[in-house]
Amino acid sequence: MNAQTEKIDLIQKIGRTKSKKISRNKNVMTICLFVAPALLVYLLYVVYPIFATLNYSFYNWDGTTEKTFVGLGNYVELFKDAIFWTALKNNTWVVFASVFVQIPLGLIMALMLFAPIKGLRLFNSIYFLPFLMSTVAIGMLWVLMFDPINGVINLFVNFLGFENIAWLSNENTAMIAVLLVVVWQFSPFYMILFKAALVGISEELYEAAQIDGANTWQKFKNITIPLLLPTIVSSSILAIVGSLKAFDIFYIMTGGGPNGATELMGTYMFKQAFNNFNMGYASAIAFLMFFIALIVTIIIQVLESVRKRKGGYE
Amino acid sequence: MAVMKKFPLYIIALLLLVFTGYPFLYMISTSLKTQGDFFEKPFSLFSSFNFSNYTSVFEMGISHYFLNSLIVSVAAVVIVMFIAALASYPLSRMKFKFNRPLFLLFISGMMLPIHATLIPIFKLTQSMGIYDTLWALLGPYIAFSLPISIFILTQFMQEIPKSLEEAAEMDGCTPFGIFWRVILPMLTPALMTVFIYNFIHLWNEFIFALVLLSSPENRTIPLGLQDFYGEFSVNIPGLMSALTLFSLPILVVYFFSQEKVVKGLAGGSVKG
The missing domain is CATH 1.10.3720.10 (MetI-like)
Incomplete structure (x- = not known):
């Protein structure tokens, strides 16, 4: 009897965490979909260029021909x-x-x-x-x-x-x-x-x-x-x-x-x-x-x- | 007595009025002079009303500059309104791990010198094959309008009561449904602010246009002004009428939406 209730309790608990997990995953999906368009444009035109600028700054480069590495x-x-x-x-x-x-x-x-x-x-x-x-x-x-x-x-x-x-x-x-x-x-x-x-x-x-x-x-x-x-x-x-x-x-x-x-x-x-x-x-x-x-x-x-x-x- | 006390205030107010307003009067008044009038009396205000300069500006063809600026600013702003509103929704109303860092990443763009992105965007645009087209401006215009837009929209969204969303959720609305049917309609004032603020900014944008466009037929208004500058270098009244014409749309937008512009600026920047 006691073991029975414990079991039910446990099952209920698992069920609850499971549904929580599902809803959390769903939440993550939603958040990603909402943020993605802005984030993609922003990463491409703002974040990536800063790193690219840093990278270019270590080269001698006329913009078209091969770059030569010059360090600092x-x-x-x-x-x-x-x-x-x-x-x-x-x-x-x-x-x-x-x-x-x-x-x-x-x-x-x-x-x-x-x-x-x-x-x-x-x-x-x-x-x-x-x-x-x-x-x-x-x-x-x-x-x-x-x-x-x-x-x-x-x-x-x-x-x-x-x-x-x-x-x-x-x-x-x-x-x-x-x-x-x-x-x-x-x-x-x-x-x-x-x-x-x-x-x-x-x-x-x-x-x-x-x-x-x-x-x-x-x-x-x-x-x-x-x-x-x-x-x-x-x-x-x-x-x-x-x-x-x-x-x-x-x-x-x-x-x-x-x-x-x-x-x-x-x-x-x-x-x-x-x-x-x-x-x-x-x-x-x-x-x-x-x-x-x-x-x-x-x-x-x-x-x-x-x-x-x-x-x-x- | 009261008049005497207010006298210095009027003096300051008028001095500031002359300082801010005089260049506009000078511009419009000079644009209405003939070359002869200008050299005879360069500083007289509204001494002649001659519209021939305006016709010669129109004859040089300005419609494509207007059209280019209009297309690219409106397209960029409309896209910004939509994707910034989408992003602001979880950023302002949901708890998740990367919320704060993501928000900071977006709004730190307000501090960024455009120069730090210029060469990579130039190369990127060339490799995408859209250099010297209006498409080239769309990406940077959207990206650099996002920080202030997300800032304004998240502030506004935080104030929408949570209960509305919960009610919609109980009625079986999907998250996008909630966003589209509940949140977005309530955002209208903030979206107007975002529209006007970014429109003014992009209409006047210079450096990306300078770097990413080259042929005359693709130029936007700020570049077009430079063309006129070269063309009218000796005809000052002519140049003044070009300046007046090119500034007109933004002044019209301002006079119809003064409060919105002002609110947007204040709301978006008070917290830096």
Whole structure:
């Protein structure tokens, strides 16, 4: 009798695990089918190419004839290449302009959209426009605006009492000119991020501060900024990583010139690959770009998690 | 008193308005000038209304650029919407071992410099025999739109109540049935965001088009603009009308879907 029930128990148990197993297998199948299309495209066009780039970077290769293995030769050459260091330095300038000009400007624009003034809808729409225009079109428009003779920027320069400046063909001004355009193009993007974050801040906090007699600056410093911190951090990540990828606007406006003054890793890689057909060397630059982006992302994530653990927010 | 207090705010708002908006005014106003008008008064705004530049842009043939851009952006975005929604379903609503790593693999694509994939994709495209066709752009466009799309869709899907699914399951719905009949209809707003965000992005995409296309008849709009740049290098009003025409579709999309664009950008990026 006792043995009988035990047996039944056992059978039931086996049955249960079996059906569990079947349903789990079915589940795995379902998951695979759902994820497969996206994963396949992603593996083929994103994951595989990174490994292929790493592989190519160990060869001398013109893209068509046989590859010759050179080990770390391309990287050694790269570290001795003055142009690469210039490019890296210029990329750093883009990072600085993005983090310290673009993001604050985006914040100011977002704050203006909450100011007690009329015409906010208009301001909102127009402020956002630059982000929509294609980079190629933006580049061409601003090249014409920076034109030394017919450019409108020099009208402004003359108005301030200075001589015409050949912005884009002068080594000292080219970088500043292009960075101005970068700021113009991407500030609206950060405005949107900050706007979304500002909407989330409760009005009551400001009212309470008002009652305590806080002035506008104190409210900004003690309420707005701390509550925007997560957005500031994620904006900075986007800005830094985005700056490392910068290419289009520089390619259109200066092509890296004059005399390498605006050369970036992206433009240099492109030239080496598709103008000089140094595919191996270009792959080494490309892989370093990936590697730097990876390291920067990891560092920021680690700093973030440390700060979170310390109870910064959330 | 109140007016005085608000005065500085208006000044800042207007300065920003001029900074962001002036280049557009300059572009449109210059496109309406003749060459003579332009050299006479290069900076005057809307001093003449001459549409001859637009006719000469049309005469140079722009329809194939528009068509190419439209075909490849719409095709890529529609496929992305479908396969990103499919992938987001288990990623956001099912527990399995590789869920988190898989999700991270997808969204880490947002950080990736395109340059790191450029040469292999170039070679891959050549060996597939689709170099210099619109098919060449489809793969990279889909792949590089997946990260942000999956990010937006998984966030949205997490908020759909589980009970709906359970009810459908009890009625004997298959997992795909649940996805198709229960989840997808509820996703419409998020899918709209995915559509608009990626459409704007792909419409303006430059570097893949530059590398993967070569003949004029296959070029998309950003490359077409470069052709016009060469053609109009001395005719600035002509170039400005080309720029205006090529930017118009995206501005129209924006004005009809402002809120969606903005929501998508914010939702998709706040967490980085």
